[in-house]
Amino acid sequence: MPEKFVVGYDGSPAGRRALDFAVSNAKAQGAGLVIAHVLEWSPYSFLTKEEVEERHVRRKEELQRAEKHVISPVREKLDATGLEIETVIRYGHSAEMLLSIAKDAGATQIIVGRDGNGGLAARMFGSTAGSLVQITTLPCTIVP
Amino acid sequence: MTTRFLAVLAAFLLCAVPASAQDGGGGLDATINQIFADYTSWYVALIFADLPGTNFSWIALWLVVAALIFTGYFGFIQVKGFLHSIRLVKGDYSDPNDAGEVSHFQALATALSGTVGLGNIAGVAVAVGIGGPGATFWMIIAGLFGMATKFTECTLGVKYRNEYPDGTVSGGPMYYMTKGFKERGLPAGPIMAVLFCIFTILGALGGGNMFQANQAHAQLAGVLGDYPGWITGVALAVVTFAVIAGGLKSIARVTEKIVPFMGVFYVIVSIIILIVNYDEILWAFGQIFQGAFTGLGVAGGFTGALIQGFRRAAFSNEAGIGSAAIAHSAVRTKEPVTEGYVALLEPFIDTVVICTMTALVIVITGVLNVDPETGLYVWNAEAGRISTEGEVQGVELTSAAYARVLPWFPALLAIAVVLFAFSTMLSWSYYGLKAWTYIFGEGKVKELIFKTIFCLFIIIGAAASLGPVIDFSDAMLFSMAVVNVIALYFLMPIVRGELDDYVRRLRSGEIKKFS
Numbered sequence: 001m002p003e004k005f006v007v008g009y010d011g012s013p014a015g016r017r018a019l020d021f022a023v024s025n026a027k028a029q030g031a032g033l034v035i036a037h038v039l040e041w042s043p044y045s046f047l048t049k050e051e052v053e054e055r056h057v058r059r060k061e062e063l064q065r066a067e068k069h070v071i072s073p074v075r076e077k078l079d080a081t082g083l084e085i086e087t088v089i090r091y092g093h094s095a096e097m098l099l100s101i102a103k104d105a106g107a108t109q110i111i112v113g114r115d116g117n118g119g120l121a122a123r124m125f126g127s128t129a130g131s132l133v134q135i136t137t138l139p140c141t142i143v144p
Numbered sequence: 145m146t147t148r149f150l151a152v153l154a155a156f157l158l159c160a161v162p163a164s165a166q167d168g169g170g171g172l173d174a175t176i177n178q179i180f181a182d183y184t185s186w187y188v189a190l191i192f193a194d195l196p197g198t199n200f201s202w203i204a205l206w207l208v209v210a211a212l213i214f215t216g217y218f219g220f221i222q223v224k225g226f227l228h229s230i231r232l233v234k235g236d237y238s239d240p241n242d243a244g245e246v247s248h249f250q251a252l253a254t255a256l257s258g259t260v261g262l263g264n265i266a267g268v269a270v271a272v273g274i275g276g277p278g279a280t281f282w283m284i285i286a287g288l289f290g291m292a293t294k295f296t297e298c299t300l301g302v303k304y305r306n307e308y309p310d311g312t313v314s315g316g317p318m319y320y321m322t323k324g325f326k327e328r329g330l331p332a333g334p335i336m337a338v339l340f341c342i343f344t345i346l347g348a349l350g351g352g353n354m355f356q357a358n359q360a361h362a363q364l365a366g367v368l369g370d371y372p373g374w375i376t377g378v379a380l381a382v383v384t385f386a387v388i389a390g391g392l393k394s395i396a397r398v399t400e401k402i403v404p405f406m407g408v409f410y411v412i413v414s415i416i417i418l419i420v421n422y423d424e425i426l427w428a429f430g431q432i433f434q435g436a437f438t439g440l441g442v443a444g445g446f447t448g449a450l451i452q453g454f455r456r457a458a459f460s461n462e463a464g465i466g467s468a469a470i471a472h473s474a475v476r477t478k479e480p481v482t483e484g485y486v487a488l489l490e491p492f493i494d495t496v497v498i499c500t501m502t503a504l505v506i507v508i509t510g511v512l513n514v515d516p517e518t519g520l521y522v523w524n525a526e527a528g529r530i531s532t533e534g535e536v537q538g539v540e541l542t543s544a545a546y547a548r549v550l551p552w553f554p555a556l557l558a559i560a561v562v563l564f565a566f567s568t569m570l571s572w573s574y575y576g577l578k579a580w581t582y583i584f585g586e587g588k589v590k591e592l593i594f595k596t597i598f599c600l601f602i603i604i605g606a607a608a609s610l611g612p613v614i615d616f617s618d619a620m621l622f623s624m625a626v627v628n629v630i631a632l633y634f635l636m637p638i639v640r641g642e643l644d645d646y647v648r649r650l651r652s653g654e655i656k657k658f659s
Contacts, residue, residue, distance in 0.1 A: 043247030048400045049574040052246050052254050053474040057311035059244045091244030
């Protein structure tokens, strides 16, 4: 069975570095690639009444925007490489969702970027790469 | 456009207020108060009229009978379905592929932020002040049975909502009255819907607005020293107008995020006070049970405690009023019954947990004056309530009780009260607007008219004294309940059908658990 890598991609420079790394590795090893875009979402946050009312429409818009501006351009760009590519857009906690996508896809490795900001915010809230390292049950590559 | 209206409103307020305030200190407050009482007292008397030959108001009986009927009809759904409700809120039955939609937890939190508020802090103090500790017992009973009422109305709210092509939804009693009645071939649905909307608009202006502004001012004046009510009113009105009409959504969002923490903090502080006085908890419960059936020297005796308890419970958890049905109907869910299950937790959290905390603290800290000889509460006949330290009532009484143990608490409570009041106002402006647009149709100008009226009533509420405001607020909320409960009686077989079908699929495993 060919190997499969899950790469977290959000359109940021760090995401792009992770994707480039994943693509070159996938080519070298003949592996498939799952490009996962996670929209940060907690079911335990608090919403106003208007936000509740508009949520369904917003969700649709967010998914369309993600597809159009994040996922489609990448898919087009990678079409020429001949790699076997799947794309996923999900809502949830980035690190947990990446792991769950990887498990569902039967992936052998997760690849994520790191933006290198070691600031106060990262210290307090953690980063996707940081939390992924904590919870992952699969080999995980962090691309700086 | 909106900024212009904001400017006009501000200008109007600045011109109008000092001009009439010149006739002397508190002149405007007294005038507003008098006019207000003159125009509303007849209706208040009608709603709270006693049953012939008794001193038991028919409206309290109305809500209790409704809650008992729903409880029986759905086979004690609040007991049988309690654990399932909690599992739903935890997300055990949420499909991960639906992530990004409003979760059950968020639906509950949003609806709670509209009900948890001054009813829990000030309303309870009013109930205990007039009805004695025994009012707490009846409040808890009303809360427990009210869970079934809330289950019924919220299930219907989701089932009969309107979904529009743009993906937004509108729902609530006015929609189940029209669509549900039509489906069952019953007449009068549209008339009831309009009637309900009129009461909702007035209820939004009363309990959802004036009462809140009034108590926010009372608490601020208690901490900062006395000053005219219209100042608080104008300040609150301007901020509220900026949010609901001026699109300052960030303020609403911040409020919505702080309020739940305030609620949790309030409960924690209450528990701490109870722990400090742990040796008196049993005694306090004794007072509550004894007072529930004897009155402990309170003028109204047993019925006084009962009526106060029921009134404040309804006012606090809004079961049967119909407001929660509006809030819950906006949530996307495949099963209307699940929204009912989630909603039945509201009276529990609101009344059985939070209101009871306030009541216990008031009783335990001894701010209610007791006659040392008879052991009964001292009745202040002039004010029509139990004599208290400093003769305070409402939110000030709660504040005094907490201050006995934590002297710094009144300042914090002032912040909490203003925030709670503000968040309840935002919720009710939403309910009121839904009712308003149901009658008058949607449109920027029409909506702005309602929002402006809403903000003007904040000023009136802050300036008027508690008595007339609280009576009018109650009267309007209970009017909503009259119409809503009639509709619920006619539509409860539909809820029953939904519930039976849901339970069957839950048992057969057709409805899957995801975690």
